[in-house]
Amino acid sequence: MISLLRPALLPALLLAGASASAAPWTASDAVAAALRENPDAALARQRIVAAEAMIEQANAAWLPQLSVGARYTDTNSPMMAFGSILNQRAFNFGLDFNHPGRIDNLNVAGTVGYNLYSGGRATAGRAAARAGARAAEEDLRAARAQLATEAIKALLNLHKAREAVGAVEAGVRAYAAAVANARLRFDAGQVLKADLLSLEVQLAQTREQLTTVRHGAALAERAFLFVLGRAPSSSEPVEVATEDTSLAQLAVPAAGAERPELAGLRQRLAAAEKMVAVARGARRPTVNAFASYQYDQGWKLDRHADSWLAGVSVDLNVFDGGQTSGKIRQAEAELAQVKEMLRKAELGFALEAEQARLAYDSARERLAVSAQTVAQAEESAALSRARFEKGALLTADLIGVEGRLLEARLRRTVAAADERIALVELHRALGLPPLVQP
Template identity: 30%
Template sequence: MRRIFTFIAFGLMQWALAQEPVHISLDDVLARVQESNASIQVSDQEAKMAKYDYRFSNSVFLPQISVSHTGMATTNPLMAFGSKLNQGILTQADFNPDLLNDPDQVENFATVVSVEQPLINMDGFYQRKAAKTTMEAKELQAMRTRDYLDFEAQKAYGQLQLAYRAVEVMQKAYDAATANLNMAQNSYDQGLLQKADLLEVKVRVTEVSDQLKTAKSNVKNASDYVAFLMNEQGNVVFQPTQELLPETIGEATEASLENRADVKAMDLVSEAYKANMRADNMTFLPRLNAFASYEMYDDQIFQADSKGYIVGASLSWDVFKGSQRFAKAGKSKTNYEKAQKEYEQYVAKSTIELKRTKRLVEDAENRLQTSKLAMEQSEESLRIRTNRFKEGLEKTTDLLMAEATYAEKQLAYYQTIFEYNQAQSLLTFLTKE
């Protein structure tokens, strides 16, 4: 029984330790996201796959070399005569018609080294160009993914900061509501306050208590998302080391959208479709390939008493393939035109998004000043009404309304700080080359 209690106590202790907030800075979050985020790892793997596709296209220039060793036994007249001829062991007696028509079993072992060298394959050249362009596009997309995850990590960290600010505000509101309830209870006990007013104060305490619980749950939700971005396992509650304060990033550079990684990637994708279109058009042209082989024959395994070679070139031309190439060329042209339209649409959409974000920064900056002023005014109003309530000069409903307004204005102010910081981060992300 003692061992069971010890085990339970140890488990509770571990659970309590697991709930202890882990302090973390924004720099730590950014570094761990870049190192461990699953989306970044996936984009890096896609870039590697495109790189191997490009290497695969080296076959347009590089030769194909193969080595084979074949052994056989045959009584087939043609094969038997040819095997002896390759082995260089033919004699006058082998031309006897009886032996030619009904030969004895002949063993033949052949070692062949063959080489095929592409010389002119115009469609292959453009396919290689398309593979290279696709590889470059994937690398830019991987780079943009890292930039986006940087922005997303900053946003998640800001949400964590905002969640802790909300807990702080609601905790103060709960303490104030509890203090007001004590004052109301004393006034009620002295006959200076009606029961209905006392119940209103109790209702306010219950409401604030529920809001405080929700705020604490939001801390866990924000921590879960930060952990997800960092690919962190386990039930961890993070606590930011920096407070939520307005951050001035500075004037964003007037960068050209064409130099942004994702826009350049879209442009390269369009170029890849263009190269594929040209490759399909080049299939109408002939191909020129060189070939060579060095052959060794013997009637014993792994022997080479007889040797010879073949060297040549092959010019092939598929004149007509049942209109397959016409359809394929037409489809690749359509894909290229579609990619061009998508690129133009993406640039137009990105331009609108950039303009909208610039206005978001300006609007958030304006709201920052007004929300701060509103918070300060509501705080002063609550202070005055609280003092008047202590003296019995203020209605309970007015005090509760002032208290609720102050909490609301605090949350609105911190929400505005979050939106201001995120608007600036988004502007930096959208203008990053």
């Protein structure tokens, strides 16, 4: 089992006053929280809802359209009054057409329409909407993969920052011990004042470095909470797990899969092709069937009657000033854009996958070298401290040895986190989730 945190540095990794009841964060916990609470995941889910609504609108073309309306009028306009009289079946030959008087009318009507043929626009529109919904689903997959990667990277960066704090704290303790020993030897007349001052200056500089890395750790914690979609809380500091099984078992993938971004672009390409068909359908006739029923009631004449109407209409756009041609050209241009976007994405993702492989190989090699370097630096530092205590080593030499040990520990800290980060990026570049997503 791989641990990114050394047990000796554990006290430096937990913030002061941490709640004992708060469960330490693991990579799988961070991924689950990010997918659940990050706004990007919520936005992607809402895009799917919007795409499904587009499908619902497109399906309406295969359903009858029903409208019901009512209105009441009171008028002495000859034209309107005469129409109301006829609808109420109240006409008589003694009627003065020029002065029919005040005529009121309550009209209640219902109309049913059904599209029999739309030049293929309804079918193409529904297909485009379905492709758009599938593209939105792929966008959600891509967003989830990106969020999972970012959550793990943020957690590893927090590991890195806190281990850097531990490494610098170890350097401070080493220099403090060296200063204490040098003061005793200075009082005994065995060390020059300049050597003691050099050690004290180095201790002060290391403490200054400790302040910087602690600030970096605080920022890393804020960045981690940001990826999770949470606001920072002073009462609940972030605790990290010393052993992370889910992250330790992450292995190098043998093969990749199709990136969800590519799958989404292919669905958008299908949708763009259907939108060209929609635009071209405007040149074909539209056939609609319709039927209506109305009821008219008048209280001035105390008459009422009902009537109905049914028929079929055919409409053909003969000339619209070039509007249809312009829409077709626009749809074809958008289709060409999506094709080029897909080709660019294929090339870019292939390059990204190769870069991720090379980056992981480099990170793994750096980790192996840094681990060996730390072991050598620790052995050298132990021997140098013993020689300094016996007065067989100059102060400048001890400062150099301690500095190299601190630098080696920091490099190993960075290399350990970077190796896992590179592996997570490799999974994403190959279209694979870094961890099993809930």
